[in-house]
Amino acid sequence: MEPYQIDETVDITDVVCPITFVKAKVALEELDEGQIISIRMNDGEPVQNVPRSIKEEGHQILKLVNNNDGTYSLIVRKSGE
Amino acid sequence: MAVDYAALKKGGFMRQIQKGYFSLRLKVVGGNLTGENVKKIYEVAEKYGAGYIHLTSRQGVEIPFVKFEDIEEVKEELLKGGVKPGVCGPRVRTVTACQGVKICPSGCIDTYDIAVEIDKRYYGKELPHKFKFGVTGCQNNCLKAEENDLGIKGGLDVSWEKESCTLCGVCEKACRIGAIKIEGEELLLDREKCNNCGRCVKACPTDAWKGEEGYLVSFGGLFGNSIHKGDQFLPIIKDKEQLYRITDAAIEFFREHGRPGERFKYTLDRVGLDEFRERIGEVYHGTISD
Numbered sequence: 001m002e003p004y005q006i007d008e009t010v011d012i013t014d015v016v017c018p019i020t021f022v023k024a025k026v027a028l029e030e031l032d033e034g035q036i037i038s039i040r041m042n043d044g045e046p047v048q049n050v051p052r053s054i055k056e057e058g059h060q061i062l063k064l065v066n067n068n069d070g071t072y073s074l075i076v077r078k079s080g081e
Numbered sequence: 082m083a084v085d086y087a088a089l090k091k092g093g094f095m096r097q098i099q100k101g102y103f104s105l106r107l108k109v110v111g112g113n114l115t116g117e118n119v120k121k122i123y124e125v126a127e128k129y130g131a132g133y134i135h136l137t138s139r140q141g142v143e144i145p146f147v148k149f150e151d152i153e154e155v156k157e158e159l160l161k162g163g164v165k166p167g168v169c170g171p172r173v174r175t176v177t178a179c180q181g182v183k184i185c186p187s188g189c190i191d192t193y194d195i196a197v198e199i200d201k202r203y204y205g206k207e208l209p210h211k212f213k214f215g216v217t218g219c220q221n222n223c224l225k226a227e228e229n230d231l232g233i234k235g236g237l238d239v240s241w242e243k244e245s246c247t248l249c250g251v252c253e254k255a256c257r258i259g260a261i262k263i264e265g266e267e268l269l270l271d272r273e274k275c276n277n278c279g280r281c282v283k284a285c286p287t288d289a290w291k292g293e294e295g296y297l298v299s300f301g302g303l304f305g306n307s308i309h310k311g312d313q314f315l316p317i318i319k320d321k322e323q324l325y326r327i328t329d330a331a332i333e334f335f336r337e338h339g340r341p342g343e344r345f346k347y348t349l350d351r352v353g354l355d356e357f358r359e360r361i362g363e364v365y366h367g368t369i370s371d
Contacts, residue, residue: 043254051251052284056186061286064250072254 004062004075007035012050013042013071020046021053028059031078036062039074047072084149093166094152097145104135104145105155106167108204111178111196111216112140121162129155139213140177141167171341173203173212173332181218181235182294188218189279190235190294195324199233202325203332209339209348212332213302220278226297227311228304230345231331233324236277237292238317241268246289255284277317295319298327300357301346309346314358315365323365330364 010027012020024039031037041050051061051074060077067073086096093106107122114122122142126134131146147155156166167175176199179185181192195216203214217224218235226232246268253261260274261281282292295317302311318324331345334357339348349357 047254048257048280049255051286052255052280055284055286061249061251062247064254066250074251 004036004077006038006075007031008037009040010037011040012046013040017045017049020050024050024054025057028054028057028076028078033078033080036075036077038065039076040067040071041074043070043072047074050074087170089152090169091172092156093168094147095143095169099146101149102145103147103149103152104143105130105147105152106137106169107142107144107159108165108167108175109141110176110200110204111193112180113193114142115163117162118164121159121164124162125155125158125164129158137175139175139215141175168205171210172208173206173214176200176204176214176216177224177229178216179218179224181216185218187221187283188235189237189292190216190218190296192216192218192224192235195233195296195321198321198325199328202328206332208332208335209341210344212335212345214328220276225304226302227299227313228302229311230300230302230335231328232299232302232311234297234299234313236295236297236317237279237282238277238295238319239270239275239279239282239290239292241270241281242289242291243268244289245287247287249286251284251286252281252290255280293319296324298324300331300361301349301354303344303346307346312354315361318365323367326364326367327361330361334360 012023015023041047054076058079060079062075065073094103095106097104126144129147129151130144135143135145176196178192178196182188182190199214213229214231215224215226215229216233217226226234248263253263258274260271262269279292282290297313297317298315299311299313303309335345335348338352
């Protein structure tokens with residue numbers, strides 16, 4: 001696993017599906033290609049589904065980090081359109 | 082002239098409580114109709130029916146209020162738009178399907194393709210009682226496979242390639258039944274737990290998970306006066322010919338052992354699920370070719 005530097009963070013633990021993905025997508029749109037964002041999400045449905053939706057958008061997922069507080073952080077590198 | 086209701090029912094004409102009127106059931110496969118079909122159905126409903134259609138619980142279409150004396154004319158008219166009457170009574174009914182992998186991001190198999198083949202093989206086939214097939218694309222089970230006499234559910238037979246894996250941890254959480262564990266640099270898949278849902282494959286950012294399409298088959302489902310969830314006892318089937326050998330064998334078992342008016346589930350109960358499992362097991366393993 002290559003080391004990575006987080007450029008931006010977004011917290012989607014305050015919203016529910018489908019707004020979880022929308023909030024993450026909006027945050028990704030603010031980034032430049034190649035920048036890395038940490039997306040904090042709740043355990044359960046968000047962590048089961050949001051990574052797959054991010055993958056389907058074509059972004060590169062680097063790591064899913066367990067924060068051990070009922071949340072996870074998904075580390076994503078933004079890809080071009 | 083005496084009205085032969087059984088013959089009319091066989092041809093999809095359902096007697097209404099209003100004397101002399103029939104609700105005409107149309108043939109639909111896998112829930113799809115073409116624009117041409119829909120246009121013709123609209124015209125017939127306007128001209129010969131009451132100007133509306135009814136969508137049935139199993140993806141069918143019925144045109145209510147067709148008059149007895151118009152039946153032949155209506156059939157001819159519908160045929161011009163490629164629409165055929167459906168069936169009712171003791172035979173193989175409408176084959177239902179979700180949209181499957183060709184349309185739905187969750188889909189694992191081409192459900193429509195399977196529905197068309199099942200329809201071609203068995204639609205309208207005379208049996209001791211009604212027999213329903215349903216094809217659903219994945220474990221989300223939108224098409225409710227297990228409520229059918231024979232249900233087919235799409236799945237993926239998954240495998241993991243260490244070289245492409247970054248151990249990111251996404252699959253461990255994507256798996257809803259906890260069959261995947263990452264311990265240090267190792268990934269462990271509990272094959273006993275795996276239900277072939279394929280969520281690991283769909284979620285994996287590096288395509289380290291591969292999935293081979295397959296079919297999970299359930300037998301003896303009911304969802305009417307009695308409710309029973311169809312039994313799934315075979316492992317995932319990955320070959321289409323093998324799938325159709327099994328559907329052939331199930332239909333043949335029912336034809337041979339079923340009593341008139343007895344649903345497949347009750348034939349299985351009476352004759353013994355063990356005997357049926359043994360029979361299907363032989364076909365699954367290809368020791369008997371049908």
